[in-house]
Amino acid sequence: MTSTIESAVDARTYAAYSRPLWWRVVMTREFAMIVLLGLVYLIARGGVENFDSPLTLYYLFLDITPILLIALPMTLVIITGEIDLSVASVMGLSSVLVGIFHAQLGLSIPLAAVLALVAGLVCGAFNGFLVGYVGLPSLAVTIGSLALFRGIAVGLLGTEAITDFPDRWTDLVKERFVEGPSFWSGFPLVLAVVLVLIVVFVLLLHFTPFGRGVFEIGLNDQAAAFSGVDVARTKLTLFMLTGVVSALAGIYFALRYGSARGDNAEFLELQVIAAVLLGGVSIFGGRGALHGVIAGVLLIGVLSSALRLESISSNVINIVIGVLLVLSVISSSLLGWVSGLRRGSTPSVPPSNPPDPGTSPGNTGTSSASS
Amino acid sequence: MSADSGTAPVLELRDVTKNFGPVAALRSGRLEVEAGSIHAFLGENGAGKSTLVKVVAGVHRRDSGVFRFQGNDVDFSSTAESKDAGIAVIYQEPTLFPHLSVMENIFMGRQPTKSGRRIDYARMYAEAQALFTRLGVAIDPRRTADGLSIADQQVIEIAKAMSLDATLLVMDEPTAALSGVEVERLFTIARALRDEGRALVFISHRIDEVFDLCDTVTVMRDGEYVDTRQIAEVTPDQVVALMVGREVSDLFPKTETEAGDVVLEVEGLSSLGTFHDVSFSVRAGEIVGLAGLVGAGRSEIARAVFGIDGYDAGSVRLSGKRIPPRRPTASIRAGMALVPEDRRQQGLVIDQSVARNIAALIRTRLTRLGLITSRAENKAVAPWAAKLEVKTNALDMDASTMSGGNQQKVAIAKWLSTEPRLLIIDEPTRGIDVGTKSEVHRLLSDLAAQGMAVLMISSELPEVLGMADRVVVVCEGRVTAEFDRSEATPETVMHAATHVGGHEAGATLAEGVEEVTA
Numbered sequence: 001m002t003s004t005i006e007s008a009v010d011a012r013t014y015a016a017y018s019r020p021l022w023w024r025v026v027m028t029r030e031f032a033m034i035v036l037l038g039l040v041y042l043i044a045r046g047g048v049e050n051f052d053s054p055l056t057l058y059y060l061f062l063d064i065t066p067i068l069l070i071a072l073p074m075t076l077v078i079i080t081g082e083i084d085l086s087v088a089s090v091m092g093l094s095s096v097l098v099g100i101f102h103a104q105l106g107l108s109i110p111l112a113a114v115l116a117l118v119a120g121l122v123c124g125a126f127n128g129f130l131v132g133y134v135g136l137p138s139l140a141v142t143i144g145s146l147a148l149f150r151g152i153a154v155g156l157l158g159t160e161a162i163t164d165f166p167d168r169w170t171d172l173v174k175e176r177f178v179e180g181p182s183f184w185s186g187f188p189l190v191l192a193v194v195l196v197l198i199v200v201f202v203l204l205l206h207f208t209p210f211g212r213g214v215f216e217i218g219l220n221d222q223a224a225a226f227s228g229v230d231v232a233r234t235k236l237t238l239f240m241l242t243g244v245v246s247a248l249a250g251i252y253f254a255l256r257y258g259s260a261r262g263d264n265a266e267f268l269e270l271q272v273i274a275a276v277l278l279g280g281v282s283i284f285g286g287r288g289a290l291h292g293v294i295a296g297v298l299l300i301g302v303l304s305s306a307l308r309l310e311s312i313s314s315n316v317i318n319i320v321i322g323v324l325l326v327l328s329v330i331s332s333s334l335l336g337w338v339s340g341l342r343r344g345s346t347p348s349v350p351p352s353n354p355p356d357p358g359t360s361p362g363n364t365g366t367s368s369a370s371s
Numbered sequence: 372m373s374a375d376s377g378t379a380p381v382l383e384l385r386d387v388t389k390n391f392g393p394v395a396a397l398r399s400g401r402l403e404v405e406a407g408s409i410h411a412f413l414g415e416n417g418a419g420k421s422t423l424v425k426v427v428a429g430v431h432r433r434d435s436g437v438f439r440f441q442g443n444d445v446d447f448s449s450t451a452e453s454k455d456a457g458i459a460v461i462y463q464e465p466t467l468f469p470h471l472s473v474m475e476n477i478f479m480g481r482q483p484t485k486s487g488r489r490i491d492y493a494r495m496y497a498e499a500q501a502l503f504t505r506l507g508v509a510i511d512p513r514r515t516a517d518g519l520s521i522a523d524q525q526v527i528e529i530a531k532a533m534s535l536d537a538t539l540l541v542m543d544e545p546t547a548a549l550s551g552v553e554v555e556r557l558f559t560i561a562r563a564l565r566d567e568g569r570a571l572v573f574i575s576h577r578i579d580e581v582f583d584l585c586d587t588v589t590v591m592r593d594g595e596y597v598d599t600r601q602i603a604e605v606t607p608d609q610v611v612a613l614m615v616g617r618e619v620s621d622l623f624p625k626t627e628t629e630a631g632d633v634v635l636e637v638e639g640l641s642s643l644g645t646f647h648d649v650s651f652s653v654r655a656g657e658i659v660g661l662a663g664l665v666g667a668g669r670s671e672i673a674r675a676v677f678g679i680d681g682y683d684a685g686s687v688r689l690s691g692k693r694i695p696p697r698r699p700t701a702s703i704r705a706g707m708a709l710v711p712e713d714r715r716q717q718g719l720v721i722d723q724s725v726a727r728n729i730a731a732l733i734r735t736r737l738t739r740l741g742l743i744t745s746r747a748e749n750k751a752v753a754p755w756a757a758k759l760e761v762k763t764n765a766l767d768m769d770a771s772t773m774s775g776g777n778q779q780k781v782a783i784a785k786w787l788s789t790e791p792r793l794l795i796i797d798e799p800t801r802g803i804d805v806g807t808k809s810e811v812h813r814l815l816s817d818l819a820a821q822g823m824a825v826l827m828i829s830s831e832l833p834e835v836l837g838m839a840d841r842v843v844v845v846c847e848g849r850v851t852a853e854f855d856r857s858e859a860t861p862e863t864v865m866h867a868a869t870h871v872g873g874h875e876a877g878a879t880l881a882e883g884v885e886e887v888t889a
Contacts, residue, residue: 012757016726016749018765207742209734212727216720223720226679226711227731227785228700286722 029280030292033328037299044306051306057186058176062256064301065190066091066249066265068294070272071279072201073241075293078276079205080217080235081285082131082138087246088268089149090123092261094250096153099162099260109169109255117247123149124243125236132235146269154262162260173255190252197245202290210234218285274325275300283329299324379442381406381570382427382458382539387436389422396422400436401596402572402589404539409561409571411585411602413578415614415832419594420574424541428460429453441538459532463544463666465524467516474499474512477531502530506560522553529560540564541572546580547666558584576664576869578607590614608862615832615861623812623837626820630840631655632690634824635707635793637676640685645671646848649685653793658815658825660839662832663868668848669828670712673795676826677709678702689793703732708791710782712798712828718782719770726752726766729785755784760810776807783814794818797828812838832861844868 017024025031044051070087077084094116101112127145131138175189205211213234216224221231254260279296281288303324304317380403387400400423404410414420425431426438429447438445440456447453453460467476474495475482483494499512508526516524525545532540542561546554561571561584573585581588582602590597590613597613635653640646646668653659661669675682681697688694689705702709711717719728730737730748737747749766756766759780763773770778779799786794799815800808815838819825829835835842842859844852844867852867 012760014749014753014756014763015765016745017767019767203742207744209738209743212731212734212743215727216723216731219720219722220716222716223718225699226709226717227720228703230700 028289028292029328030289030295033279033292033295033299037295037302040299040306041302044302048306048309050309054181054183054186056305056309057183058188060301060305061186061188061191062174063305064297065188065194066253066268067272067275067300068194068297069197069249069252070242070246070268071275071293071297072197072290073238073245074272074276075279075281075288075290076201076205076211076214077138077238077242078273078281078283079214079285079288080238081221082235082238083142083273083283084124084127084138084239084242085142085269085273086123086127086145086149087242087249087272088265089146089153090120090243090246091250091253091265091268092263093123093149093153094120094247095254095260095264096157096162096262098251098254099165100156103162103164103260109166113251116251117244120243120245120247120250121240122243123247124240127243128236128239131239132232138239150262150266153264157260157262159262163258165255165258165260170255170258173252198290198294205290210237214238215286218282218287220286271300271321274321278325278328280328380404380439381441382572383437383439384423384427385437387423387426387438388434389419389426389431390434395594397426397433398594399596400426400433400591400594401599402427403599404570404572405587406538406570407565407568408586409565409573409584411581411588412572412574412591413576413581413588413610413614414591414597415830418591418614420591421543422594423591424460424543424572424574427453427458427539427541429458454535454537457536457538458541459528459535459537459539460541460543461525461528461532461545463547464521465528467519467524467527469517470515472513472515473510473519473527476516476527477502477512477534479531498534499530502533505533506530506563508556508560520553522549522557525549525557526560529564533564537569539570539572541574543574544576544666545573546575546577554580578610578869581610582607611862611865615865623816623834625658625812625838626816628656628820628840630657631822634690635676635826636686636688636691637672638686638688640672640675640682640687642671642675642680642682646675646845649845649848649850651843651850651853653824653826655792655824656819656822657840658819658827658838660835660842661826661828661845662835662839662842662864663830663845665830667845667868669845670797671848672845673709673797673826673828674711677707677795679709703789703791706789706792708786708789708794710779710786710794710796710799712801714775714778714782719778719785721771721778722769724767725756725761725763725770725773725781728770728781729755729788731785732789751788752784755788756781758787759784759814774803774807776803776810779803779807779811783811787818791823793824793826795826795828798830799827800829800831800834832864835859835864836861846870 050056074084074087097116097119098109098112101107101115102109107115123145127138127142130136130141173190176185177187177189178184205214213224213229216227216229217231217234225231250265253265275297276288276293277283277296278299279288279293281293300321303320307317307320308314382402382404384400384402387397388395389397389400397419400419402410402412402423412420422431426433429450429452432446432448440458445456447456468479471479477499478495483491483498485491496512503510503512506526506529510519510523510526516527519527529540545557549557561573565571573581575581585602587599588602588605588610589599590610592614632655633652634655637652638650640649649672651659661672663669671680674680675696676687678694678697678699678701686693687696689707692705694705694707695701715721720731726745726748729752733751734743734748737743737751739747752766756763761780761784762777770781773781783796796815799811803811812834815825815827827835827838836859839859840856842854842864843850844854844864846868851870852863854863
């Protein structure tokens with residue numbers, strides 16, 4: 001008998017995709033979020049006075065920068081099926097540390113910032129070790145470390161605030177690309193840092209073997225381990241990334257407001273997670289893309305900015321974002337239900353396998369109904 | 372219950388069928404159990420015993436066939452219904468609430484109450500105590516179930532069944548995890564229950580126990596009823612023959628190959644409580660079948676060899692080089708591949724596309740400047756999908772949309788893409804249709820012919836006998852026998868796997884195990 005494997009080569013070719021390109025781009029949660037963002041932006045431009053001014057844009061970007069930064073590693077963490085609730089506490093801690101290192105120990109801002117980043121890395125490693133190697137649930141671990149890191153931050157400074165930052169640095173984080181009244185003056189320089197990190201995280205998640213492993217862990221960590229993905233190390237890495245990026249956001253926060261306080265950026269973690277989920281990332285892990293998350297962050301930014309210009313209180317803004325989040329979660333499970341329905345009713349959707357000769361076709365109906 | 376139990380069986384199942392999608396688990400299940408008797412229910416793994424038991428328990432609903440209990444037609448759609456009717460099923464590993472007391476476990480959901488719907492603990496204690504006295508065991512009803520031995524947990528399940536006044540008790544491999552003394556106690560209880568007029572169904576792979584305990588035996592094979600006999604009228608060998616009895620040789624396209632150098636060498640591998648002192652080797656161009664019953668420790672050995680789990684002692688060598696424990700990546704790099712038993716949970720990321728699944732192990736190779744694209748993955752994956760004739764519309768279809776056989780092909784393609792020297796394949800054809808089954812067999816045969824070393828774990832005896840050049844039999848975590856292709860027959864392998872008679876080595880080892888666990 002000749003080798004059947006050899007003879008089967010070239011017998012079969014495969015289309016790479018079952019749907020045309022436009023379908024794969026348009027029929028996604030991410031695209032829906034981008035369209036929604038565009039709509040909200042256009043409505044705000046048309047209906048809200050001063051919304052189209054560069055100054056509005058400028059403050060919008062300054063406001064969402066910390067959320068956007070932390071949402072990047074948070075997306076990866078949530079795709080593995082974990083969560084990091086301690087990010088805002090790490091921000092608070094790192095802003096306090098920058099203040100202490102600079103104002104009380106006399107270190108230069110860059111050195112103080114590097115030390116704060118290291119502290120963030122350590123915080124992340126603490127979470128990541130407990131989640132990845134000890135195997136504790138991240139929800140419990142990071143609720144604990146949320147309180148722990150915040151407690152350290154408040155404990156270090158008490159109720160006082162360090163406001164003694166050099167203007168050179170506080171101005172730098174608020175610097176614009178272009179001065180003057182033009183549209184481009186709406187873009188702060190800090191966006192360059194954000195852009196670089198966006199590129200880094202997009203490549204990491206969507207274009208590296210590491211990123212493929214992140215998705216596999218979220219879909220099925222057991223199967224990922226059988227394929228040689230180091231689940232524990234991946235989780236440790238991701239929590240260290242949220243830690244260090246949160247610390248970066250904390251440094252930015254301290255310099256932007258010129259104030260290092262223990263309660264800086266309290267409750268920001270909820271906005272970050274809301275933005276990530278709004279952007280189409282599944283809280284159960286395994287699904288999501290960064291362009292959706294970026295759209296989700298921008299949507300939250302545009303909405304709160306527009307509503308604030310209309311002098312609507314922040315409570316209402318929170319209500320709107322909350323409703324949006326719940327709706328988006330409902331819509332995704334609704335979408336899943338609808339596509340499941342379609343898959344069940346039209347047999348052409350799954351690949352057409354010939355029926356198994358061993359079964360009688362009359363029984364399939366009853367078996368599927370009872371199972 | 373009336374006294375006419377001699378004429379009408381308590382439980383009567385005839386021509387019962389059950390399909391799971393394209394897989395026919397039961398073609399014609401039949402089981403008739405009389406009151407006041409212990410009925411053995413036997414068959415190889417996959418013969419359909421468990422499915423039939425689950426129909427009786429109300430876990431599954433049959434697709435067709437007769438199902439009568441105490442003379443009435445019944446159709447249970449939930450386990451609660453079958454319990455209410457008086458059927459108790461005791462599984463191999465009972466599921467108790469570990470943090471509740473023994474008596475709370477027994478009376479879960481129907482606690483005796485005092486006025487004001489308060490739980491009457493005093494009465495509960497007294498009733499539990501009375502049950503244990505009847506069973507002749509000394510378990511404190513107030514202790515928590517946490518930390519009880521499996522044997523004691525089973526006794527609690529039996530006590531629960533008695534408190535429900537069950538007329539039929541089904542015990543699914545109750546002795547698998549018990550020591551000799553515990554088995555004797557269980558048998559004493561079972562005989563007492565029989566003498567009370569209850570009907571018992573006893574599922575076991577240990578033929579000697581069946582002959583020790585049971586009155587009647589029903590054998591199933593491949594989802595079909597084979598025969599029912601009185602125990603007094605048959606011999607153990609006849610029962611084994613009924614379980615196995617089929618022609619094997621022509622189904623499997625095994626080509627004769629010349630075995631080359633030793634590829635895998637496992638020496639003295641031990642893991643506490645799972646397997647002990649396991650040694651065997653696999654040569655290039657050879658298919659070695661790892662046979663044994665479900666739960667004998669075969670998959671655990673494979674997992675330890677590959678490095679998913681650790682081990683306490685022993686060594687694993689691939690082409691002479693020591694493979695470090697607990698490092699699947701190192702094993703993969705050394706040229707090992709493991710197609711695991713459970714393809715939905717372990718073999719594949721089932722909700723991921725075919726392309727990403729197949730590329731999972733080779734993706735670091737597909738990177739350029741550290742980056743990988745879907746295009747590169749698709750390009751690398753297509754030839755492997757073609758080699759295995761995977762049937763799919765496109766490479767971006769989720770594996771979950773495919774049939775079991777196609778999923779298995781994707782899993783195999785994924786592992787072959789690493790071009791391994793050793794392929795460990797656990798249950799290569801479980802739950803896949805007949806056509807794909809023979810394709811997989813032909814593939815394994817071809818791979819061996821090309822010089823790959825193949826370690827095949829299978830619970831299907833015909834598959835092992837038809838495919839393997841050498842058969843290593845595992846029983847309760849120990850290698851009990853090793854046969855050449857010429858020596859391996861259904862009888863010899865089954866005997867070594869259940870250590871019925873004959874094999875002295877198997878018998879002594881088993882006694883050793885019992886002493887250790889006792």
